[in-house]
Amino acid sequence: MVKLCLLCFLVISCDAQRRPPAPAVQKYLEEVAGIMQANSINRAAINWVNFRKNLLAQASGAKTIEQAYPAVLLAIVALGDKHSAFVPASPVNSPEAPADQQPPIYPDEPVPQDIGYIRIPWVVGSQEKLDAYIAHVQAQIKERDKRELKGWLVDLRGNMGGNMWPMLVGVGPILGEDTLGYSLDPNNTKAVWRYEKGKALFDGDVQAETASYYTLKSTSPVVAVLTDTLTASSGEAVAVAFKARKHTRSFGAGTCGVSTSRSRFYLSDGSVLLLTTAVFADRRLVRYGHSIAPDEPLKPAEVVARAIGWIREEYKAKQ
The missing domain is CATH 3.90.226.10 (2-enoyl-CoA Hydratase; Chain A, domain 1)
Structure with a gap:
């Protein structure tokens, strides 16, 4: 399952490999990968050398940490556990639900007296x-x-x-x-x-x-x-x-x-x-x-x- 989730994380062009992210971004992505490797429930199923290479490639050309957020989001998916999440300090450009939107609470069921x-x-x-x-x-x-x-x-x-x-x-x-x-x-x-x-x-x-x-x-x-x-x-x-x-x-x-x-x-x-x-x-x-x-x-x-x-x-x- 983890291998399947990694597929979308492995698409790297030759041009992307020639444009590494800025040094500060690389340091940040290593921080992210280090926490994931040390703590993910699926850590034993992941090739972390390749994972890091792919994370850097997905952040190709990023000059700021904010520009690397989409790469972190893809890395979350690549962990393959379906439950991990990334909450960025700055908003990512994507459609957002209203801040006050919450899931519904169902009504109680009528039941007999016993x-x-x-x-x-x-x-x-x-x-x-x-x-x-x-x-x-x-x-x-x-x-x-x-x-x-x-x-x-x-x-x-x-x-x-x-x-x-x-x-x-x-x-x-x-x-x-x-x-x-x-x-x-x-x-x-x-x-x-x-x-x-x-x-x-x-x-x-x-x-x-x-x-x-x-x-x-x-x-x-x-x-x-x-x-x-x-x-x-x-x-x-x-x-x-x-x-x-x-x-x-x-x-x-x-x-x-x-x-x-x-x-x-x-x-x-x-x-x-x-x-x-x-x-x-x-x-x-x-x-x-x-x-x-x-x-x-x-x-x-x-x-x-x-x-x-x-x-x-x-x-x-x-x-």
Whole structure:
């Protein structure tokens, strides 16, 4: 896959090779390539000597760092992970979406009285916004929780990502206190995700929390997880967190396919590299990094009814 992504990065003319970028630009591009080589999840699959040659060739004739930005954007594609990004300090000449444009949040699904329902939407923003998100999700769970519930629908459809930690805290009462998954770096070193008493932990360090956390009336509930092709990144992290949980099954469509985490690297000119540096793994250490298939693939119109039917079946079986 990485080799295919490199193809668009290998088209170099003889004339381009005769016009190297300015020395300051070459230094900058070496900074970029060095960070990529040291940290990319695909670093072992890339010929870095050729990668550097191609990066310089794509920036042929560049006299300023800004003129080399398109070459950096092509290098991001050439990494082949589908999730890395480059945020330039100065705008690149390309059509841009309105600054205030955000993805939609889907409405809640109506469900019968014996079924709990919670949508886990995308979230990004300030600490105040993240705290409000956690409080809202847990308040909804508390409001809808009843001892007579047969189980819960956890709806991740349309969750295009953002910050995974408030999501895990928000849905924590349903997930339960446990190891939820792992991040695996290029050396296959694992860092563990956990939920404990209103806290989302990453290798023991608190990433998000709420002091007034909620505990379900019934422990270890039956859970149906709903996903679609828009479930991405941090949304996929939540889907992974439910994998291998007892009395849990997923329904819908395969996720977007960027079940990976990114790290932020600041460049000397103020630009930022958001590099994919780890893949998600579930609590059994099953590795993802690709689209997460549901246990039951279904057409959109079939998802909710089938998930409710399964919850009732599973609830009866576990009594």
